[in-house]
Amino acid sequence: MITWSSLSNDEKKQALSRPAMxxxxxxxxxxxxxxxxxxxxxxxxxxxxxxxxxxxDLQSLVLSQSDIDELxxxxxxxxxxAIDIAFDxxxxxxxxxxxxxxxxxxxPGVHCELRFTALDAVGLYIPGGSAPLPSTVLMLGVPxxxxxxxxxxxxxxxxxxxxxxxxxxxxxxxxxxxxIFLCGGAQAVAAMALGTQSIPQVDKIxxxxxxxxxxxxxxxxxxxxxxxxxxPAGPSExxxxxxxxxxxxxxxxxxxxxxxxxxxxQAILVSDSSELIDAAKAAVERQLxxxxxxxxxxxxxxxARYILASSIDEAIEASNAxxxxxxxxxxxxxxxYLPKIKYxxxxxxxxxxxxxxxxxxxxxxxxxxxxxxxxxxxxxxxxDFMRRYTIQELSADGMRNLGPAIMTLASAEGLxxxxxxxxxxMNKLGMNDTSNDVDVNNGSNA
Amino acid sequence: MITWSSLSNDEKKQALSRPAMxxxxxxxxxxxxxxxxxxxxxxxxxxxxxxxxxxxDLQSLVLSQSDIDELxxxxxxxxxxAIDIAFDxxxxxxxxxxxxxxxxxxxPGVHCELRFTALDAVGLYIPGGSAPLPSTVLMLGVPxxxxxxxxxxxxxxxxxxxxxxxxxxxxxxxxxxxxIFLCGGAQAVAAMALGTQSIPQVDKIxxxxxxxxxxxxxxxxxxxxxxxxxxPAGPSExxxxxxxxxxxxxxxxxxxxxxxxxxxxQAILVSDSSELIDAAKAAVERQLxxxxxxxxxxxxxxxARYILASSIDEAIEASNAxxxxxxxxxxxxxxxYLPKIKYxxxxxxxxxxxxxxxxxxxxxxxxxxxxxxxxxxxxxxxxDFMRRYTIQELSADGMRNLGPAIMTLASAEGLxxxxxxxxxxMNKLGMNDTSNDVDVNNGSNA
Numbered sequence: 001m002i003t004w005s006s007l008s009n010d011e012k013k014q015a016l017s018r019p020a021m022x023x024x025x026x027x028x029x030x031x032x033x034x035x036x037x038x039x040x041x042x043x044x045x046x047x048x049x050x051x052x053x054x055x056x057d058l059q060s061l062v063l064s065q066s067d068i069d070e071l072x073x074x075x076x077x078x079x080x081x082a083i084d085i086a087f088d089x090x091x092x093x094x095x096x097x098x099x100x101x102x103x104x105x106x107x108p109g110v111h112c113e114l115r116f117t118a119l120d121a122v123g124l125y126i127p128g129g130s131a132p133l134p135s136t137v138l139m140l141g142v143p144x145x146x147x148x149x150x151x152x153x154x155x156x157x158x159x160x161x162x163x164x165x166x167x168x169x170x171x172x173x174x175x176x177x178x179x180i181f182l183c184g185g186a187q188a189v190a191a192m193a194l195g196t197q198s199i200p201q202v203d204k205i206x207x208x209x210x211x212x213x214x215x216x217x218x219x220x221x222x223x224x225x226x227x228x229x230x231x232p233a234g235p236s237e238x239x240x241x242x243x244x245x246x247x248x249x250x251x252x253x254x255x256x257x258x259x260x261x262x263x264x265x266q267a268i269l270v271s272d273s274s275e276l277i278d279a280a281k282a283a284v285e286r287q288l289x290x291x292x293x294x295x296x297x298x299x300x301x302x303x304a305r306y307i308l309a310s311s312i313d314e315a316i317e318a319s320n321a322x323x324x325x326x327x328x329x330x331x332x333x334x335x336x337y338l339p340k341i342k343y344x345x346x347x348x349x350x351x352x353x354x355x356x357x358x359x360x361x362x363x364x365x366x367x368x369x370x371x372x373x374x375x376x377x378x379x380x381x382x383x384d385f386m387r388r389y390t391i392q393e394l395s396a397d398g399m400r401n402l403g404p405a406i407m408t409l410a411s412a413e414g415l416x417x418x419x420x421x422x423x424x425x426m427n428k429l430g431m432n433d434t435s436n437d438v439d440v441n442n443g444s445n446a
Numbered sequence: 447m448i449t450w451s452s453l454s455n456d457e458k459k460q461a462l463s464r465p466a467m468x469x470x471x472x473x474x475x476x477x478x479x480x481x482x483x484x485x486x487x488x489x490x491x492x493x494x495x496x497x498x499x500x501x502x503d504l505q506s507l508v509l510s511q512s513d514i515d516e517l518x519x520x521x522x523x524x525x526x527x528a529i530d531i532a533f534d535x536x537x538x539x540x541x542x543x544x545x546x547x548x549x550x551x552x553x554p555g556v557h558c559e560l561r562f563t564a565l566d567a568v569g570l571y572i573p574g575g576s577a578p579l580p581s582t583v584l585m586l587g588v589p590x591x592x593x594x595x596x597x598x599x600x601x602x603x604x605x606x607x608x609x610x611x612x613x614x615x616x617x618x619x620x621x622x623x624x625x626i627f628l629c630g631g632a633q634a635v636a637a638m639a640l641g642t643q644s645i646p647q648v649d650k651i652x653x654x655x656x657x658x659x660x661x662x663x664x665x666x667x668x669x670x671x672x673x674x675x676x677x678p679a680g681p682s683e684x685x686x687x688x689x690x691x692x693x694x695x696x697x698x699x700x701x702x703x704x705x706x707x708x709x710x711x712q713a714i715l716v717s718d719s720s721e722l723i724d725a726a727k728a729a730v731e732r733q734l735x736x737x738x739x740x741x742x743x744x745x746x747x748x749x750a751r752y753i754l755a756s757s758i759d760e761a762i763e764a765s766n767a768x769x770x771x772x773x774x775x776x777x778x779x780x781x782x783y784l785p786k787i788k789y790x791x792x793x794x795x796x797x798x799x800x801x802x803x804x805x806x807x808x809x810x811x812x813x814x815x816x817x818x819x820x821x822x823x824x825x826x827x828x829x830d831f832m833r834r835y836t837i838q839e840l841s842a843d844g845m846r847n848l849g850p851a852i853m854t855l856a857s858a859e860g861l862x863x864x865x866x867x868x869x870x871x872m873n874k875l876g877m878n879d880t881s882n883d884v885d886v887n888n889g890s891n892a
Binding site: 078083110204227234250297348349358 | 524525527534548556578581613664703705706733737738743784795796804808809811822824844845848851854859860865
């Protein structure tokens with residue numbers, strides 16, 4: 001247990017330090033080689049890598065519609081219903097984010113617009129591994145659907161039988177995913193960013209992954225012919241703020257939910273009650289004994305931090321310094337502390353709001369800024385699947401009104417041709433006296 | 447003059463190819479060395495570089511408030527008025543972009559929110575060079591002001607007299623910039639991203655610059671302890687769509703406005719009228735002879751492209767394939783073609799809407815995605831100075847209603863601890879029969 005008020009500034013930083021990320025020179029080189037191979041050889045390189053890492057007998061990168069349908073039909077009614085419920089809530093929350101175009105006359109005759117439009121083609125990456133992640137399909141697929149992206153691809157590594165988990169097929173079909181491709185890792189990211197014979201090039205790539213996927217996303221986002229990406233990634237993390245009224249079993253369960261994601265997951269408890277911290281630690285031990293994923297959660301919990309604050313305000317100070325991906329607030333009257341909370345990817349208020357709720361089904365997106373990025377990046381939302389552009393239209397009157405100011409500024413910046421583009425128009429409008437003290441608001445409309 | 451319909455797909459790509467960007471290995475190494483130096487030595491490294499490149503006698507990186515005031519007072523009334531007009535229009539357009547928070551009950555008892563908040567600290571980079579760029583100060587400073595960013599820094603290289611252009615000081619003061627630092631280049635970007643003794647670390651860096659600045663922004667955006675950046679950058683560009691009704695002098699002036707930005711600027715004219723193209727080419731030659739920046743514009747115009755399309759639709763096809771930063775539409779009834787135009791950073795409609803209008807004063811932002819990035823990135827706007835985070839709060843009823851679906855999904859993904867975090871709560875609520883077919887909408891509220 002760390003006592004916050006006894007720490008120096010450096011020790012505070014240390015107490016909130018995050019596990020180092022894999023970004024060795026070797027990883028960078030391996031990934032850039034994979035990308036270069038996919039660029040040069042297209043499908044055959046992606047097939048080779050997928051046979052090597054995931055499925056030795058893979059015949060085709062394309063999962064056919066009939067295979068998708070067959071797989072989807074295998075999902076149990078119970079799971080199908082749960083996916084339906086999550087889908088509906090996520091859809092509601094992301095539909096509420098549909099933005100309005102803006103149309104404005106800034107000066108008489110000067111009309112400006114801001115328009116939102118869906119990205120054309122998006123690539124969704126769903127990791128493979130021991131367990132299927134239909135929830136991540138929903139978190140990426142639903143906003144792509146709501147935004148109206150014309151083309152929605154999904155890449156996920158196949159199992160040894162050239163198939164994917166039925167739950168992923170079911171969720172993907174629900175989101176109107178156009179194509180599922182059987183590949184994963186850096187090769188899948190490279191294929192979506194650059195395009196291959198089978199896999200169309202996309203404008204933006206979304207989704208979590210291992211260090212190869214993360215590095216590949218970074219690398220393709222640096223190429224002018226590559227793709228944009230959702231956000232930088234790091235290991236998942238939770239910070240729980242709790243007071244003496246919190247239920248220690250709930251707190252422990254929430255810490256463990258985070259820990260079971262992986263050995264590099266980080267779980268931090270900050271409380272003004274040493275009794276609560278002691279009770280939560282004991283509950284962690286008890287609950288760990290019952291978990292099937294204890295071998296993953298235990299090493300993560302060994303790096304957990306238990307921080308004792310002298311007050312709730314001090315606890316929030318620590319939380320703000322950490323800027324957690326998930327921030328769970330199990331403090332009495334949790335909502336009243338919102339104005340003091342500065343940074344978090346998503347905030348879970350009160351005893352009945354475990355991280356699991358947001359991970360699966362409340363409606364918020366579970367793709368969140370980790371690793372302190374909550375200070376400068378946003379939670380994934382509908383706007384990440386759209387782009388904004390502007391339009392402007394000046395009438396002759398608009399030119400008369402604004403022309404003199406434009407010419408003055410162009411001249412001040414020494415940009416002749418910019419000035420001339422206006423001067424020619426002003427002349428055409430008979431405004432040969434382009435003196436710069438024309439009053440914009442009372443110009444030709446006076 | 448290139449005839450579009452005669453081109454193969456590869457030739458079409460070639461006709462719309464962009465100038466190569468400087469991104470040599472040498473540039474990357476030089477920039478990473480500068481960043482490492484600034485990280486290690488802070489202010490003294492930044493001072494050394496600034497003395498070497500910009501101002502041999504520089505005493506301090508900080509431009510004092512009294513110096514700012516003194517400089518600002520030197521701006522002519524005419525320029526001050528023009529800056530005021532531009533400021534007001536830009537402010538109006540960006541105020542119209544203030545987003546609304548979202549608050550929603552997705553399932554009875556399950557409350558979800560999306561909140562927008564200003565980034566805390568932003569760093570605005572304003573290039574130095576031959577001419578001051580007060581317009582860029584406004585394009586970055588006004589949205590930072592409207593968003594309500596707590597801390598707004600500006601870095602710009604000093605002149606030999608340890609000063610900056612009065613227009614920059616005036617515009618910065620108008621935008622409520624908190625501090626102006628006298629440094630430029632990769633060293634300024636490094637200082638804002640990592641912080642030095644004088645220059646506070648910022649969350650996000652905005653603004654245009656030369657290849658060193660661009661590379662430094664990319665590099666710091668890849669570091670977990672660095673800063674986010676506005677968007678990837680490339681040389682500025684314009685595509686003009688014109689028909690036989692267009693004024694060839696206007697078209698030529700708009701192409702030249704682009705060309706005078708730099709020798710690597712790109713100007714493309716696409717028209718269905720060979721007469722218009724011929725007339726525009728002749729007008730370019732005539733106007734070039736009168737421009738003070740002809741030595742910059744001429745090499746750029748040597749790389750200009752003149753493309754003849756067989757119809758307006760074909761011209762728009764070429765425009766969509768190019769995805770221009772600035773798209774000027776000088777076609778009769780220009781607005782009626784908007785539904786066909788897919789990509790552009792900003793669209794200028796009709797004869798009275800030169801690029802200069804948006805560059806300076808109409809109200810739209812002049813920081814736009816170049817180099818084809820209009821397909822996957824947005825024009826700079828208010829939202830780029832804000833971040834989004836979510837909140838969720840389940841009541842006990844919310845947990846009763848949604849708990850079963852969460853448990854089913856957690857179980858399907860093999861995430862025990864996630865399931866347990868809900869099961870414990872359901873038990874506490876006396877829902878020991880956590881059978882998964884509880885109907886969410888008619889659960890405890892039935």
